[in-house]
Amino acid sequence: MEEGDFDQRLRDLQREYLEFLDDGEDQEIYMEKVKQMIEDKSKRLLVSINDLRRKSPERAKNLLENAFEEQIAFQKALKEYVSSIDPTYAKIQEEFFVAFSGSFGNKHVTPRSLTSRYLGNLICVEGIVTRVSLVRPKVVRSVHYCPVTKKVMERKYTDLTSFEAFPTSAVYPTKDDEGNPLETEYGLSRYKDHQTLTVQEMPERAPAGQLPRSVDIICDDDLVDKCKPGDRVQIVGNYRCLPNKQGSFTAGTFRTILIANNITQINKNMNMSINREDVKICKRLAKRKNVDMFELMSKSLAPSIHGHDYIKKAILCLLLGGMEKVLPNGTRLRGDINVLLIGDPSVAKSQLLRYVVCIDEFDKMSDIDRTAIHEVMEQGRVTIAKAGVHASLNARCSVLAAANPVLGRYDQYKTPMENIGLQDSLLSRFDLLFVMLDIADADQDNMISEHVLRMHRYRNPKEQDGEVLPMGSLVEMLSTENPDNDEVDDTAESIYEKYDPLLHGNTRSKKDQIFSTKFMRKYIDLARLMKPKLSQEACDVIADEYARLRNQDMMDSDMARTQPVTARTLETLIRLSTAHAKCRLSFQVTHDDALAAIQLVQFAYFKKVLTKEKGRKRRASTENEDAASDTEPAQPRPKRTRKTQEGQDPYEFSSDEEMEPVLRAARSSQPEPEPHTSSSKKTILPARLAQFKSALHELFKSERANSLPLSRITKHLDEKYSHEIFDSAEVQAALDSMTSDNQVMMADDMVFLI
């Protein structure tokens, strides 16, 4: 290429870029930005590639592909523009720089995907800074004085990293053209800061079994010391090659470096691996009406562990977290959710724990350590040590702990509190406490053995060939050709784990989608960012439930709780419902979220009692009816299309485990009601009463409500017993009888289940 041509082209480009910057007639975005830059005494202007693409697609494309030339033109244009605004400032600064941001499409890479085809491109690379050199000075211009001729001469230096076409010699001149000695005026010479970094691929993106790769970065001027080792950064720069010399001959190889123009720290909380496509997918998933995201997510957690749906849900809540609140008076209400699993040895507790940061063998910690955990759970940071293994817990972390019962095995005849053997003060800091029991049961054991056998039968084809697993969805997404055109198809596949009949067997139907761990992580990261607000509705529901729990706490003496119900329970409810709302990516904590939270709390707080009763029963009789609900505590959550008027958990009647046996007990042990004839008087025959009760039971179950208007009940009765209609007196009598047995309550023609 001719020299003249090159200059001419450069001037054309410069003019185009100047037009882009000088947007005084348009939105004045960049005019403002440049002014701001001058005001800040900065010399780097941040330009969004997206803005440039909008205004001049061709320039944006060329900039990405042929960064070298375009960037010179851009920087020259910037200087020109600055001098038109503030000529003095433009004179002070030798150079102005342009930093880029925005979407880089396939130029958004990791150190691994950075291949030689990106040479000369403007790229954006992400990784962990592993090495930072000292900041060294680099000479830009030296000034020399010749004592003989009394002349001062200046010399500029460029190297391969600068944009000037030809690198100059690195040696200071010591003699002028005539051979007179020169003195270097160090004070007048100009130097710039210079630093090299090494950025390594993030560990979670390196394919399994391979070592992470790295790339060398050069930063000059104001970019030095922008990051320190260990930081996660995103660096935009010009990818270039430098010829490599090996000894004194040409090596035939070359090394590559990235000349940075923009360094951004990746916020630790905000995982940058989430891009717009992901957000779109997540939102779309969250909006789907027919699928409950919460349900699906919790199922995807530790799919190899059978059952334990509620616990998985709780762990999901823990991962999502609640909302931290700092009250005006300075009190901090923590947002983290803490969960304690307690149970017989080897019921997959530790396996569940492997999914999160957690403390296993909680009961085996010394009291001192446990006290320390107190602190963590409510506020601070602390380091604990068990058997010499140090675990450092960051401030504001969630605690998921597992412990074995005091006596090694859970004693069903003791109260949960006795079994757990931890102080109430500590227990109350756990939002949820689950008791995992290992009960011998033929059906369940059969399922376990099938599950185990299936795993042994299964051979992972990839594992077998020892192949490196594919890099996963991230890379595919980063290299999506057109970043503005969200292509979701290629990523959609990787969201779900592939269904493998051999591995998963018939316990999981093909329709049951299980999210891949990668996607889960992404979704959770995204969901964590949500800051949902409590709606009035939800508040009411929670308040009601809390009151009820408190009452229950007072009243039901025979029903042992796993945890004391305190004001913390209220906080727990709020946190859990917030987590549930986050899962739906909703900005509001709604009625439904509150209900889901209540469900969890009820399961966690009272489940134990139940099991205990069942245990006794099973021993006493062969009644095995409950076993099913025991092994499968979570039935699919009902679709809430019907509107329930009341805030109580609509699930309650149907499967609320503490109610069921009480009801049954009431039914069976009920003394014969006073004998009455089926007259118009307020009496009802026992047979009729039984009919009524079963119909009512059925209705509450099908409606999944625990309060219904009287009219609805009568309607149902009419439908069911059309051959022998319950007249209103009979209904009244039946209800009265049930009221006196403390089974229902009537108010304003509404029947409440107690």
Added chain:
Amino acid sequence: MHENIMSDIETTTPDRWIENEKIMKSKLMKLPNWYQIPLINSNASHNLTDGNLVRFRGMIQDMHNPEFYFEKFEVFNTTTNEVKVKSGKYRDTAHVLENEKINYSENLISGQRQTLVVVSIPGLNDWVQQLEDKQNYLKHLEEPPNTSKRLHPSTKLKRSYDDTEDNLDEMEVDNEAVNKEMKILDHKDNTPDVVSREHLLNYPLPDVPSKSCIVKIYSDNENLKLNDMIEVIGFLSVDPSLSGEFKEDKDSMIELQIESSVEIITHNPPPSLVPRLHAVHVQKLEHCNPLLSNSVDQGVILSEANAAREHLLKALTELLLGDQLAAEYLICHLIACVYLRQDTMNLGQFCLNLSNLPTQKYPNYAQQLYDIIKQFVTKSYYLPLTIENMNTLTLLPKKDYECNRLASGVLQLSKDTHLILDETKMEQGRLDATGVNNIAALGKMIMTQKVEYDFKYYKMEFDSDISVLVLSEGKSLLPSDYHVPLKPEESSLEIFDAIVEAATYYLTEDLMNMIRAYLTNLKLVKYSITEDLQFVENDFIDMRSKSSSDNPVTADDLHRLLVLARLVSLSRGHDTLSKECWDITKAMETERLHRVKNRVASTV
């Protein structure tokens, strides 16, 4: 015909290879074996010729950043005005003459090659090495090297402009590789960046001689993982000037200095110590047993299994002082490998803890036992768990950012390596922080078959498949999958030394080879469990119903039984689970648990 091919292969050069890449490769693949291609492991590298095809077998120890090179470029000869196309593929230096100029602006195609550090397979036992050496012995390499053959024409040309080497005459070039080591040592003394030979070789195991190669790989689809065992065929590159010590100092004011000098030296070790290999063919190795034929014939293996097992059982029973149960478990342990990883579960791991060793009478019993085991298995390492070892050894590999490489640790082992931990050597003392971490690392590796590599800013887990045998007096402080307290017979206890001697007579070379092949073969055999295993399900349900707080039975127990059942079946030459083997397995576990329990009772 093969001889012709072989001579083609022998005399090929990078340039000739590039011309006929496909033909040459297919010729290479047609060879029945590659014994004629010098194996660096068995032949001293100073006898090998620069630019010729050689072989190396080893484990991938480190992966460096890819290297960009000129795949095709034009040079312009300033004296003859000729334009020539050259290639930098399969070599470390572009063969550019003094009067030639590279055309950087046009017709330059760049390529990318992977750089791997491959070390000789850690823990490879002597018998394997001896067999390898025998198979791969090449007589002509022992002859004094032929000067004209050794000095490649291109090397000569390069030398002419390479002024650092100008003073070397041809004779010196010949001897240079031999003398190199001396020279480097001399040289090192007066340079500030002294790095040891051990540092450059970076071998996982301390005090074991080893070789390393830097392998450059040109194809992308090899799917190689860290710690894989590979065999590489490639062009040898041992130009002494590749050593980092010859790198010139640069002016840091202008020139870029990204690497520290210690990194340059680490990444460019003297080629005489660490030869470069430009791979034309890379092959993953499933095993490293030279006794095995190339193809796995499942039927033959299974039919021969029982005979080998009988002999092995007999020998091991004697060596374990008449304890047949322990011998059965030990056989299972020797053929175990991880066969499924799912979420957080691993299936197949079989860490065996043999306790109650007669150390009172025979303080070195563990070591003596190991000396026999290492005769059977291809790869093993004996690690006495002394306080000193624990406090000083580096078990976990660690990324060294200063040198930009992965500093190896003892636990960086390829799959199917047997690690024998001798706890009987543990004495009173205090574990410091390193010691505690090392013990924790061993425990974690045993439980999860994962090794946590330290990347300073984060930890990264790598899957491992290391069979751990813990030998101890009481129950080991480390976790184990199967704990068998040894039950020595009084009579055997008296005459153990005689037993060892008898065993060495009994185990003839032929018998040993049969057992060696047997142990490796069974790891390669495919095993399946049929769908209708009602007896397993019924037994489990039955066991669960008998489960009590003293004897809890859980899903883990079923896993353990099934893993053992697989090995019991395989060791007897069955590739599927039968009722018979299942019953044997159950009986074994019952007896073992009985022993474990009684042992506890006796101590109380």
